[in-house]
Amino acid sequence: MPAEILIDPRRAMSISSIPGLLEHHAKRNPDALAILAPGRAPLTYGRLNQHLDQVGRTLRAIGIGRRDRVAVVLPNGPEMAVAFLTIAACAVCVPINPAYGTEELDRYFADLRPRALITQAGIDSPARRVALRTAPVSSGQGILLWS
Numbered sequence: 001m002p003a004e005i006l007i008d009p010r011r012a013m014s015i016s017s018i019p020g021l022l023e024h025h026a027k028r029n030p031d032a033l034a035i036l037a038p039g040r041a042p043l044t045y046g047r048l049n050q051h052l053d054q055v056g057r058t059l060r061a062i063g064i065g066r067r068d069r070v071a072v073v074l075p076n077g078p079e080m081a082v083a084f085l086t087i088a089a090c091a092v093c094v095p096i097n098p099a100y101g102t103e104e105l106d107r108y109f110a111d112l113r114p115r116a117l118i119t120q121a122g123i124d125s126p127a128r129r130v131a132l133r134t135a136p137v138s139s140g141q142g143i144l145l146w147s
Contacts, residue, residue, distance in 0.1 A: 019089040023049055037078040051082060056090040064091050064115055071114040073098050073127035083118055091115075098125065105130040 015021045022045060025032065030046025043051075064070060069092045074080040080095070087093035094112055096105070098119075105127055117131045 017089075018085065019052060022052060022085070022089075025049075035078050035081055040078055043078065043082065048082065048085070052086050052089050055086040059087075059090050059116070062116075066091060068092065068115040069094050069112055070116045070118060071096050071109070071112065071127070071131075072118045073100075073125065074118065074120060087118065096127065098127065100126065102126045102130055109134060 015024055022034070025034070025045040026049030030044060030049075032045050033042045034045045034048045035043040059070070070087045071094045072080070072083050072087055073096045074083055075098050084093055084095060094114060096108060100108070109130055117127060119125060119127050119131075
């Protein structure tokens with residue numbers, strides 16, 4: 001059921017998705033702060049919306065569609081929040097605890113059968129090793145793809 005956002009007491013706007021809500025805020029007030037974290041530069045709604053668009057185009061260009069599962073293995077923090085929002089806007093986001101070991105990840109990946117994995121670039125992790133062992137098509141910039 002769409003949420004109703006009151007912009008003006010005489011008008012209401014129906015928003016049916018999180019990306020729609022973020023886009024609405026980005027158009028209305030692009031410089032408003034969307035994501036804050038200690039010791040990090042804040043992310044505005046305008047920049048967050050640009051990131052959603054860019055990631056969506058990138059995922060579609062590599063063949064990831066709305067019904068494809070994308071595993072996200074990142075520590076809690078602003079990067080995880082942004083990754084969750086951006087992936088959920090264009091695919092099925094599957095957040096996975098980065099503390100899981102190889103055996104747990106083997107089971108999760110076998111059950112979930114993700115089409116891609118988002119993880120920290122340049123970091124050797126159990127998630128990356130399991131994904132590489134299960135024959136991804138390609139990898140780069142923290143994204144691993146399965147066929």
